[in-house]
Amino acid sequence: MQTIDADVVVIGGGGAGLRAAIAAAEADPDAAVALVSKVVPTRSHTVAAEGGAAGVIHPEDHPDKHFDDTVSGGDWLCEQDVVEWFVGRCTPEMTQMEHWGCPWSRRPDGEINVRYFGGMKSPRSWFAADRTGFHMLHTLFQTSLKYPSIRRFDECFCMDLLVEDGRLRGVLAVHVPSGDSLLLRCRAAVLATGGAGRVYRQNTNAGIVTGEGMGMALACGTGLRDMEFVQWHPTTLPGSGLLITEGARGEGGILLNRHGRRYLQDHGLGPVDPWPRPRAMELGPRDRVSQAFWHEDRAGRTVPTPQGTAVHLDLRHLGRETLEERLPQILHLARTFAAVDPVEAPIPVRPAVHYTMGGVPTDRHGATAVEGLYAAGECASTGLHGANRLGSNSLAELLVFGRAAGEAAVAHARNGPAPAPGVERQAEAARRRWHALLEPHHGERLATLRDAMQAAMEEGVGIVREAEGMARTCETLADLRARYRRGVRLDDTGRAFNTEWLATLELGHALKVAQAIAHAALARRESRGAHLRSDGYDRRDDEGFLCHSLAWDQGEEPPRIDHTPVTLTRSAPGERVYGGPA
Amino acid sequence: MSDTRTIVLECLRYHPERDEAPYHQRFEVPFTPEMSVLEGLQYIKDHLDGSLTFRWSCRMAVCGNCGCMVNGEPVLSCQVFLRDYHPGCVRVEPLDHFPIQRDLAVDPSDFLDKLAQVAPYLIPDPVRTPEDGPHRQTPQQMQDYLDTSACINCLLCYAACPQYGLKADFLGPAALALAHRYNADSRDAGRARRMEVMNSDAGVWGCTLVGRCSEVCPKGVDPAGAINRNKPAAALDTLRRLLQSGRTCTS
Numbered sequence: 001m002q003t004i005d006a007d008v009v010v011i012g013g014g015g016a017g018l019r020a021a022i023a024a025a026e027a028d029p030d031a032a033v034a035l036v037s038k039v040v041p042t043r044s045h046t047v048a049a050e051g052g053a054a055g056v057i058h059p060e061d062h063p064d065k066h067f068d069d070t071v072s073g074g075d076w077l078c079e080q081d082v083v084e085w086f087v088g089r090c091t092p093e094m095t096q097m098e099h100w101g102c103p104w105s106r107r108p109d110g111e112i113n114v115r116y117f118g119g120m121k122s123p124r125s126w127f128a129a130d131r132t133g134f135h136m137l138h139t140l141f142q143t144s145l146k147y148p149s150i151r152r153f154d155e156c157f158c159m160d161l162l163v164e165d166g167r168l169r170g171v172l173a174v175h176v177p178s179g180d181s182l183l184l185r186c187r188a189a190v191l192a193t194g195g196a197g198r199v200y201r202q203n204t205n206a207g208i209v210t211g212e213g214m215g216m217a218l219a220c221g222t223g224l225r226d227m228e229f230v231q232w233h234p235t236t237l238p239g240s241g242l243l244i245t246e247g248a249r250g251e252g253g254i255l256l257n258r259h260g261r262r263y264l265q266d267h268g269l270g271p272v273d274p275w276p277r278p279r280a281m282e283l284g285p286r287d288r289v290s291q292a293f294w295h296e297d298r299a300g301r302t303v304p305t306p307q308g309t310a311v312h313l314d315l316r317h318l319g320r321e322t323l324e325e326r327l328p329q330i331l332h333l334a335r336t337f338a339a340v341d342p343v344e345a346p347i348p349v350r351p352a353v354h355y356t357m358g359g360v361p362t363d364r365h366g367a368t369a370v371e372g373l374y375a376a377g378e379c380a381s382t383g384l385h386g387a388n389r390l391g392s393n394s395l396a397e398l399l400v401f402g403r404a405a406g407e408a409a410v411a412h413a414r415n416g417p418a419p420a421p422g423v424e425r426q427a428e429a430a431r432r433r434w435h436a437l438l439e440p441h442h443g444e445r446l447a448t449l450r451d452a453m454q455a456a457m458e459e460g461v462g463i464v465r466e467a468e469g470m471a472r473t474c475e476t477l478a479d480l481r482a483r484y485r486r487g488v489r490l491d492d493t494g495r496a497f498n499t500e501w502l503a504t505l506e507l508g509h510a511l512k513v514a515q516a517i518a519h520a521a522l523a524r525r526e527s528r529g530a531h532l533r534s535d536g537y538d539r540r541d542d543e544g545f546l547c548h549s550l551a552w553d554q555g556e557e558p559p560r561i562d563h564t565p566v567t568l569t570r571s572a573p574g575e576r577v578y579g580g581p582a
Numbered sequence: 583m584s585d586t587r588t589i590v591l592e593c594l595r596y597h598p599e600r601d602e603a604p605y606h607q608r609f610e611v612p613f614t615p616e617m618s619v620l621e622g623l624q625y626i627k628d629h630l631d632g633s634l635t636f637r638w639s640c641r642m643a644v645c646g647n648c649g650c651m652v653n654g655e656p657v658l659s660c661q662v663f664l665r666d667y668h669p670g671c672v673r674v675e676p677l678d679h680f681p682i683q684r685d686l687a688v689d690p691s692d693f694l695d696k697l698a699q700v701a702p703y704l705i706p707d708p709v710r711t712p713e714d715g716p717h718r719q720t721p722q723q724m725q726d727y728l729d730t731s732a733c734i735n736c737l738l739c740y741a742a743c744p745q746y747g748l749k750a751d752f753l754g755p756a757a758l759a760l761a762h763r764y765n766a767d768s769r770d771a772g773r774a775r776r777m778e779v780m781n782s783d784a785g786v787w788g789c790t791l792v793g794r795c796s797e798v799c800p801k802g803v804d805p806a807g808a809i810n811r812n813k814p815a816a817a818l819d820t821l822r823r824l825l826q827s828g829r830t831c832t833s
Contacts, residue, residue, distance in 0.1 A: 448630035491632035
């Protein structure tokens with residue numbers, strides 16, 4: 001096994017990982033930074049983000065408004081001290097990205113342009129047409145090439161975090177093309193592995209968003225927080241789940257049911273006029289807009305398509321010129337993948353899983369419960385998003401918390417205790433354990449177990465939930481884990497570029513993450529944000545559940561669920577008011 | 583589903599631990615009209631042969647990970663559709679001009695090394711701090727570089743470029759297009775630094791303007807155009823250096 005010594009290992013080469021690596025390199029140019037990513041960094045899922053990144057710059061906007069929108073959008077489950085810290089750091093980070101070359105869209109006078117997203121009092125989303133994540137990711141990746149202290153390990157899959165006595169000692173990875181194992185000894189690591197949307201079938205996520213980073217952290221004792229809060233993006237292509245950005249509604253797009261009615265007015269987001277106005281109708285928050293779809297669907301007011309029911313996202317009134325300038329990728333996606341030209345016809349859309357609000361609990365510097373282990377981006381739960389993430393806050397989060405985690409990790413590496421000996425033995429044991437997955441020549445196909453997990457999650461822990469369905473999903477997941485333990489029969493038993501083996505490894509973690517979601521959901525006997533119940537717990541219950549959930553690893557058993565308090569600083573829980581008069 | 587038909591995918595196979603040479607394997611795949619070639623490959627991996635190896639990620643033509651040759655053309659497998667090849671067969675092979683790692687996966691490191699050589703990042707003068715606020719840049723100024731900034735690093739242009747096939751040290755279409763992207767950015771002052779690598783046989787002079795790169799680009803980048811817009815500046819740079827060295831000799 002090849003052994004590398006590094007001060008900081010960053011796991012994941014998406015927006016948060018790259019920002020963390022750059023921050024570590026800038027804070028301490030002498031520190032060795034290893035950037036380990038299971039794909040070439042430009043393939044990371046940040047690339048698919050479309051609409052925008054939040055930062056107060058509009059003259060009518062204010063950080064207090066960003067705070068209020070975030071906290072009310074999160075249904076008061078946000079860590080308010082973290083939100084306060086965050087809103088003050090977004091704009092400098094956006095500006096830093098501009099200095100690194102990010103092609104933010106401009107007004108005619110050359111100043112930064114911003115657009116509305118759902119749930120915002122003022123326009124706040126910095127955007128690069130509708131390829132915001134793509135441009136951010138490539139800007140960060142290309143900028144990272146400037147720093148000689150960042151050594152990349154592309155297509156190295158992180159197999160395990162090596163932790164002893166609550167302290168991180170190293171990272172075990174496999175170089176995918178050769179299959180060779182790699183031990184990275186380090187004092188600090190930043191987990192930036194993204195979300196877990198692929199535990200569901202219909203999702204907007206790339207194939208790599210499989211949740212193993214969360215699973216690995218869970219296994220080494222960090223817990224997972226607020227996992228029941230899964231975001232459905234309201235506008236995705238039926239079947240594939242490909243994302244049609246909220247920016248389309250920010251630019252003025254409207255949603256219509258089968259009768260041509262702007263149905264959001266019937267779900268607490270109206271009245272329609274005056275239009276457009278912030279925090280109303282199509283500019284409502286994602287949880288409410290997706291939940292409205294569910295009700296329309298149940299009432300039979302959706303449109304049938306070969307890939308499932310849908311509503312219509314109508315952009316025609318924006319005109320070809322605006323669409324080509326502001327939403328070029330949406331035009332391409334709709335034309336290529338839905339055979340619809342948005343200039344001529346409305347796009348059929350339906351909700352799909354988009355984002356995991358929960359994750360590895362951290363403080364504002366990304367520190368987890370494991371000494372030396374930091375987390376940032378979608379895999380982390382800083383407490384920023386509460387029960388429902390506001391659109392545009394995740395791209396901002398990558399930068400603000402990616403940087404914070406990178407800086408904290410390198411400081412820890414510099415000042416922390418010397419690495420303990422013996423990590424090689426631990427690495428070898430872990431390597432054997434994961435290689436054992438290659439051995440069974442019996443058992444079920446990977447796809448059988450994966451599809452069953454995804455179906456169970458759609459069935460029991462969907463947009464609207466009830467106890468019986470959630471309990472059934474919990475049982476199914478326990479059964480799937482037992483079947484997984486009995487063996488997954490691989491066609492591929494070679495070492496070089498064995499993606500079937502790596503997908504099996506991912507699935508093992510994904511099943512545990514799925515359990516955390518389902519069990520935390522069942523334990524939350526109220527409705528809040530993206531967690532909506534139909535079985536008598538259809539209201540928010542601040543007496544009982546103004547608290548985070550925490551899922552703890554119990555080995556082969558399902559996770560244990562605890563609850564911990566929420567930090568409130570200046571915003572007492574109130575009613576979430578959207579729509580209403582202007 | 584009633585509109586399910588069957589198509590043959592003929593995939594190149596190569597396992598470095600086992601095979602002396604690549605070979606082709608045929609798979610019969612049921613498909614519906616919306617299924618992409620990528621989804622055909624995924625069907626094979628899930629149901630027929632879990633050892634078939636290929637890269638993919640976003641499924642929406644933006645991550646650049648799923649490039650391969652389909653019936654001899656470099657394409658993103660996620661945005662070409664099985665229906666368009668039926669009733670013929672679909673021959674899926676790794677991208678031309680790159681070493682095969684396994685099956686349809688090629689080694690992209692040559693491109694990544696070349697990208698790093700062209701200093702693909704903003705080199706500002708003077709350097710600003712976040713307190714200075716953003717640069718001012720008009721939409722017109724953005725037009726000078728926006729098209730080349732759309733490169734997704736999918737490598738289709740390298741697979742299409744005959745010069746890269748002949749001359750492995752040629753920096754190639756995407757790396758040179760991205761060098762141009764920064765040269766053409768009103769916020770950048772790094773042109774001179776990039777000139778050294780661009781003004782060479784491996785740089786802009788390696789391009790013979792065949793233009794296949796621009797034809798196959800899935801994002802409408804025009805690398806051939808970008809490369810040739812840099813030739814006059816490179817020629818001037820050569821002249822300037824000749825004059826300077828002339829002065830050095832006579833003094």
